[in-house]
Amino acid sequence: MTRPAAIAVALSILALGAPGRALAAARYAVVVGSNAGATGRPRLWFAEKDAERFRRVLVELGEFQPGDVQLLEGVGAKRVREAIARAEAAMEVARAGGEHPLFVFYFSGHAASGGIELGDERVSFGELRSLVTGTSADAKVAIVDACEAGLLTQVKGAAAVPTLEFALPTSDTVRGTAFIASTAEGESAQESAAIGGSFFTHHLEVALRGAGDADGDGLVTLGEAFRYTAAQTLAGTLATAEGAQHATYEFRMSGRGDVVLADLRRADARLTVPRDPGTTYVLRGPMSLLAEVTAGEKPITLALPAGPYHVERRSREGRATAELELGHGAVETMPPLAPSRYELARAKGGPKPGLLFAGFGAMALGLPGFGAAPVVRLGVRKEVGPIGLRVRLDYLGKAVNDAGVRYDLGYVGGAVAALYPLNTSRILVEAGPELGYGYATQRLADRRSFGSNVFWGGAALMATAPVGRLRVGLDAALGADLLRLDFRTAVRPAASLSFLVLWGF
Structure with missing residues (x-):
């Protein structure tokens, strides 16, 4: 049997009753996050946040009662041992009442060969193994996402030592035990500032929210969650500086059935991502929720908190965005999202959404004997939905x-112009209406001076192309000025043409 097949079979028979059974009532968890490791270790960015998110999804979708999930952040080893002891006392009471308890232990933080690090204190892997397997739960799950700090993509390292294989006791009284680590031996686990957490825990949360529901029955089992998380963690880390990360497991069990970790029917709201191979959907929602989901051949239903969401669809042809509002009890389908012309251009090397620019050129105000004058131009262009707003400031003298x-x-x-892209290539041409205002001063040889407001209206054309890390382009406008001329209001033709250098942001 291949290793992936073995994973699927082994994790699918962790016992909590018959297959497809609803979630058990007696569920207990100890969830630990520690940004601080031993002296000399840099602080992690997201370990404690990872723990908060994991606790939230257990309570929201896993039928864990809030009082039965102990969240520990930045504590020492003694507090962890005491929390497991409190959970054990509650499980003994539940068993006495005929329940079949499930116990979940989760840790995110630093790790070394000596075990998980809680500041300068440690719980060895051997002790952790004994603490978890020594509980009276029918099924026990321990998840270790151990990490070391870095900056953007952070190196989180469960050390490459045999203890990470989590050798388990041989007692036949244990009906189901699973230990899951975010890395294989000799690898580094990683976290990312872009997703605001570790790759592993991020994808584990997304799996429990529905992306891992491989059979579409509305229940996410431990086996389904592990397979999805392992695959997505591997895919997400292939291109990082540290390289691919492989989640690993070790288990011993008897009986049949499966550990159901999430029931999507309990969700505050549900959103279905359509069949859309080759695309990724990124959702940002309430309580800092972030979900990055790879769409496939089948629709994916996500269990989400109600509230406003910003959705981004990423594909080879570009990106598209939308704003959604999920009400309580809502069951929605993602609306069709197609990239705008700007986003299509950007996929081919077009400009960034924002551009600062500076340049020089010539401007004609339409005054008798004026002709054209040299002009200095500064400005900014910012995409807002399907249009680009371009603001320019000009100065000239003659x-x-x-x-x-x-x-x-x-x-x-x-002047302010509302530009629309006329094409979708890396050499971008935009055009649209423009309105502006200026002030002109006239100083005669005898030192008398006159001034006039100048109102401008016309059409603008902007064409830019990449040159190294910058862009260069032409900014043209044609229209008319409304101003005071010879003490009368007059409308005069006007135009400008400038050469620009642009910097994207």
Whole structure:
């Protein structure tokens, strides 16, 4: 039997009763997160946050009562031992009442060959093994996501030692025991600032929220959750600096049935991701929830808290976004999401959503004898949905000879354009209406001066292309100015053309 097949068979027969049975009533968990390891270890970013998220999904979907899930953050070894002892006392009472308890232990933090680290204190893997297997629960699950700190993609290392294989006791009284680690021997586990947690725990939460429900029965079992989490953790770390990460397991069990960890029917709201091979959906929702789901050949139903969601669809042809509101009890299907023309252009090397620019060119105000004057231009362009808002500021000055009347003219102004992409390539052409305002001053040779408001309306055209890490382009406008000329209101043709250098953000 192949190793993947062995995983599927072994984890599917952890005993809590008959297959497909609803969640057991007596469920207890100790969830531990520690950002601090031994002296000299850098603090982790997300270990305690990982623990909070795991506790939340157990209570929300796993039929764990809030008082039966102990969340410990930044505590010492004594507190962990005491928490397991409290859970054991509760399980003994439950067993006396005819229940079949399930016990889950979870840890996220630093680890070394000596065991999990809780600041300068440790619980050895041998002791952890004994504490978990020594409980009176019918089924016992221990999950260790052990990590060391880094920066963006953080190196979290369960050390490459045989103790991570979690050798289990041979007692036949244990009906079901599973130990799961986020790494294989000799590997580093990793966490990511982009997903705000460890790869492993992030994908474990997403699995329990429905992505791991391989058979579509609305229940996520331990076997389904492990298979999904292991596969997604591997896929998510293949391109990191530390390389691929393989989740591992060790178990001993008897009986039949499966440990059901999540019942999607308990969800506050449900959202179905459609069949969409080759795409990834990223959901950001209430309570800082973040779910990154790879769509496949079958729809995926996610169990989520009610509230507002920002959804992003990522695919080879670009990205698309939407805002959703999931009400309490809602059962929704993800609306069709298609990338905008800007997003299609960006997939081919087009500009970033925001651009700062500076440049120079020429501007014609349509005044008698004025012609064109050199202009300095600064501005910003920012995509807002299907359009690009472009704001420019201009300054020009010129000495003018109007039929023998000499004067100096200065102009300061700005304009806002709503641009729409005319194509979808890395060389992007945009056009749209533009409105602006400026102020012109006229200073005669005898030092008399006059001023006028200048209102501008017309059409703008912007074409940019990549050059190394920057972009270069042309910014053109054609329209008319409304201003005071010879003490009367006049409309005069006007135009500008500038060469720009742009920086994306």
